[in-house]
Amino acid sequence: GQQLNQNPQSMFIQEGEDVSMNCTSSSIFNTWLWYKQDPGEGPVLLIALYKAGELTSNGRLTAQFGITRKDSFLNISASIPSDVGIYFCAGRGMNRDDKIIFGKGTRLHILP
């Protein structure tokens, strides 16, 4: 079946640094989604991508749909304390019956 590999599993950065994380899939996707989850809350959609090569921004966040259709990237610029949380990628394959699947998440820690 389809698999998503999300890297890194955990990141420790200094406030103000830029952050980059990625997801790769075992098959071609037609959709990439990026979510953020705060402790005790449900995931919140940050960015949705639907075209290969697409680059979309949401404030300090930028995500890209990889040209190969097998990967996606999320960048956070100038991190701030409220960026702490778990970031999930999710994607959907090309077949009609494919469902959205989720990566295991990247936990972002910001050091004071």
Place this chain on the structure above:
Amino acid sequence: NAGVTQTPKFQVLKTGQSMTLQCAQDMNHNSMYWYRQDPGMGLRLIYYSASEGTTDKGEVPNGYNVSRLNKREFSLRLESAAPSQTSVYFCALKPGRNNEQFFGPGTRLTVL
């Protein structure tokens, strides 16, 4: 939480007890989903419903049943709870033809 309410927020059960997790929306969307989230595992689809009166199995349906009696509500039932069902359960909606899903606040279930 995107017009999605989940009850209860917390629940502790003994092995063998039964319970129903409730999910309700105020957005009139057709597609609803139940996921479970376990540490280091991301989100895994239990069941989904593409429309009122229809349900289908997801990745991890064993030990669960669902009911979509009307458009507004999608319930998840554990007939005989097991410790392996200790998890956080999220309900999600998919508003339209695109693949974006929006999550409720979750139900935290512990089975002793």
